[in-house]
Amino acid sequence: MTTPSERYQAKLEAKRDRLKDRAEQARATAAGAQRRYDTIASVIPLGQPILVGHHSERRHRKDLVRMDSAIRTTIEASKQAQALEHRAATYGTHAISSDDPDAPDKLRAKLEKLERDQTRMKATNAAFKKGGWAKVAADGLQSEALCMTMAETMARSSWVKAPFEPFELSNNLANIRRIKARIETLECHAQTPERAFNSNAGWSASVDREDNRVRIVFGQKPDEGIRHELKSSGFRWSPTASAWQRQDGPGVFELAKRLMTRLMPAKEI
Numbered sequence: 001m002t003t004p005s006e007r008y009q010a011k012l013e014a015k016r017d018r019l020k021d022r023a024e025q026a027r028a029t030a031a032g033a034q035r036r037y038d039t040i041a042s043v044i045p046l047g048q049p050i051l052v053g054h055h056s057e058r059r060h061r062k063d064l065v066r067m068d069s070a071i072r073t074t075i076e077a078s079k080q081a082q083a084l085e086h087r088a089a090t091y092g093t094h095a096i097s098s099d100d101p102d103a104p105d106k107l108r109a110k111l112e113k114l115e116r117d118q119t120r121m122k123a124t125n126a127a128f129k130k131g132g133w134a135k136v137a138a139d140g141l142q143s144e145a146l147c148m149t150m151a152e153t154m155a156r157s158s159w160v161k162a163p164f165e166p167f168e169l170s171n172n173l174a175n176i177r178r179i180k181a182r183i184e185t186l187e188c189h190a191q192t193p194e195r196a197f198n199s200n201a202g203w204s205a206s207v208d209r210e211d212n213r214v215r216i217v218f219g220q221k222p223d224e225g226i227r228h229e230l231k232s233s234g235f236r237w238s239p240t241a242s243a244w245q246r247q248d249g250p251g252v253f254e255l256a257k258r259l260m261t262r263l264m265p266a267k268e269i
Helices: 004-042 057-090 103-138 144-156 166-190 224-232 252-263
Strands: 196-199 203-208 213-218 236-238 243-247
Touching: 004 057, 103 144, 103 166, 196 252, 203 252, 213 252, 224 252, 243 252
Parallel strands: none
Antiparallel strands: 196 203, 203 213, 213 243, 236 243
16 A cells, blocks of 8 residues: 555656656657758758749748748747756655645754754854854854855955845745744644535535645536636646645635635525
8 A cells, every 4th residue: 555655756756747748749849840841941942032923932932931830839849848848857856845745844854954054144143253254163163165265255245244144044034934834734734624515506625635635526517607716716627636626725625615605606495
């Protein structure tokens, strides 16, 4: 039996595979457009101008338009393929997603590092104020090489009076508060009981804990107005789940209930 972490990793790999498939399709589109361009260009002598009044004028002008369209498609599809390949290579490697079952532990590790950085930056500034870079190095707060580099940087910026400026400390502190808030939110979320709501108007809302999604299921395809409202509220259609869904979070399930109760109120019995 697979663990939640293994299922999450499998989901990441599946997403990367889909991105790679889309990149290959874009590469194929670019290659096809390039072939069309080459085929058209091959029948036009190099440097041949449009012969105005000649029977070939109309065909020549059409060929130039087709060549322009083909080369634009080649460029755009190649850029799209490159972007998709980059997304596939980096997907799931940067931010810590709330979908990750190990997110709380990863966030705690990140929080510990931020707190260590905050302590080190404050201690470095205090040591520098007392005895300059020699004191900073002697206290083991920064290596001698890094002290030299930071000293050179400060020398080029006469307005900088401390190794770590106030904005660096405040930004790091803000990140500490943000990470603490995320950990608290995830821990509260993990303790929230299962949630589900069935309406006699032909829809239901529920929370899929494993996928961390709030899902709205309809008995039949909703009309365009409802679909527009769902999209405006952050819900997207998932063919895999056969539902409209959005990543779970504080208040998302209640939002789904309020939205659908307004759009499709319960029928009186």
